[in-house]
Amino acid sequence: MANEHAVEDIGRMQRSSRDTATVPRLMSQWLSTVLPGGATPEVTVESGVDSTGMSSETIILTARWEQDGQSIEQKLVARVAPTTEDVPVFPTYRLDHQFEVIRTVGELTDVPVPRVRWIEPTGDVLGAPFFLMDYIDGVVPPDVMPYTFGGNWFADAPPEQQRQLQDASVGVLSALHSIPDAENRFGFLTDGLTGDTALRRHFSWVRSWYDFAVPDIGRSPLVERTLAWLEDNWPNQADAREPVLNWGDARVGNVLYRDFAPVAVLDWEMVTLGPRELDVAWMIYAHMVFQELTGLAGLPGLPDVLREDDVRATYQRLSGVEVGDLNWFYVYSGVMWACVFMRTGARRVHFGEVEKPEDVESLFYHAGLMKRLIGEDH
Numbered sequence: 001m002a003n004e005h006a007v008e009d010i011g012r013m014q015r016s017s018r019d020t021a022t023v024p025r026l027m028s029q030w031l032s033t034v035l036p037g038g039a040t041p042e043v044t045v046e047s048g049v050d051s052t053g054m055s056s057e058t059i060i061l062t063a064r065w066e067q068d069g070q071s072i073e074q075k076l077v078a079r080v081a082p083t084t085e086d087v088p089v090f091p092t093y094r095l096d097h098q099f100e101v102i103r104t105v106g107e108l109t110d111v112p113v114p115r116v117r118w119i120e121p122t123g124d125v126l127g128a129p130f131f132l133m134d135y136i137d138g139v140v141p142p143d144v145m146p147y148t149f150g151g152n153w154f155a156d157a158p159p160e161q162q163r164q165l166q167d168a169s170v171g172v173l174s175a176l177h178s179i180p181d182a183e184n185r186f187g188f189l190t191d192g193l194t195g196d197t198a199l200r201r202h203f204s205w206v207r208s209w210y211d212f213a214v215p216d217i218g219r220s221p222l223v224e225r226t227l228a229w230l231e232d233n234w235p236n237q238a239d240a241r242e243p244v245l246n247w248g249d250a251r252v253g254n255v256l257y258r259d260f261a262p263v264a265v266l267d268w269e270m271v272t273l274g275p276r277e278l279d280v281a282w283m284i285y286a287h288m289v290f291q292e293l294t295g296l297a298g299l300p301g302l303p304d305v306l307r308e309d310d311v312r313a314t315y316q317r318l319s320g321v322e323v324g325d326l327n328w329f330y331v332y333s334g335v336m337w338a339c340v341f342m343r344t345g346a347r348r349v350h351f352g353e354v355e356k357p358e359d360v361e362s363l364f365y366h367a368g369l370m371k372r373l374i375g376e377d378h
Helices: 002-012 020-031 095-108 159-177 198-217 221-232 236-240 277-296 308-319 327-350 367-373
Strands: 042-047 057-067 070-080 116-120 130-134 244-246 255-258 261-265 272-274
Touching (some): 095 116, 221 327, 277 308, 277 327, 327 367
Antiparallel strands (some): 042 057, 116 130, 244 272
C-alpha cells in the first residue's frame, strides 16, 4: 500500500548533515571545561541520529575519564538542536528551556526523567546548542513501522500488560499536571508569545508554526479551515482553568519502558503551559493517527488501546481531576501533526529523498481523521 511505504520511508528520512566523526574530539575538549579537575575524557560515539526522532538530533556517546584516582565510564545522550540548513521541524529550539524543565520535573515529581548533566547553549562547540543527559536502557513502542501494525513487543503483549503500560503513561501526565504554581514556575515557556491566557499564547505559537512551514512546502486549505474552526469553537471552560505544565509531545512513543513501566520520559521540545486536556488529548490522538494508518493498510491495529473512556477514568483516579471535553483538543492536535508532516516533508525534499508534492495535504496521513473531527466527512 502507498501509505505503508510512506511510513517505511519515514524511518529512512535523513535528519542532519552533521559529520559525527568530528564529535568525539569536540565533545572531549568541551567536557574538559565542565568536568571536575579539568579531566579530558576519551569520547566514543556509539550511534548517530536516532531512528525515530524527527526533531532534535540524538547522539549516544560514552565518555571515560580519571577522577580522584578512579576510572569513570559514563554513557551519555546528547540532544542537539537542528541547524537552519537541516530544515528544523520547529521555528526555534530552546534547549535551555527543555534542560530546565527536565531538571525541575526530576526534582519535584517521581516522573522518570533522565538526569541532565551539562548544557552548551551557545552553539560554539557543535554548531548548535546541545545538552547532555545520562543514557537510560529501555524499549519504546516503535514509530516505524507504527506499533499498531503488529509484530513488535508492545502489540504482541497480552492486553493486561498493554493496559499496565497505558495506565502508567497516563500516570506520567497526572504527575506532571500536579506540579503546583506551574504558571509562575515555568513562566519562561511562554516568554514572547501573545495572548491573555496560556492556551491563547499556545494557539498563537501554533499559528506562527504553520506560517513558518508554508514557504518551504505550500499552503494547506485543510489546516486553514481547521484553524478557523478552532477559533469558532473556542473551549472557554478549559481555557479559564489554571494552566498546568504540559509535556507537549505526550506519546507512548516518547517513553522508554522496562517491564511495561516508564523508565525515561523523553522529547520535551513541545513542552508548554496550558489546559491539562492538551496532553490528555494528544496522547489519545497520537494513537488515533496510528490507528488511521493501520486502517489505510487494511490492518486491525490496536482498537482497545488508549480508548478515551479508559484514559479519562485512569486520569481522574490518579489526579482527582476530571478532564473536560476533548474534541476541540483532538482537532487542535491534528493541526500540530499537520505542521510536523509539513516540516518533515520539506526536510525530505531538501535532502533529495522525494520530489516536492503538488498537494501538501498528500503528506497528511491523518487528513481523513482531521476532516471527520470538524464534520467534513468526505
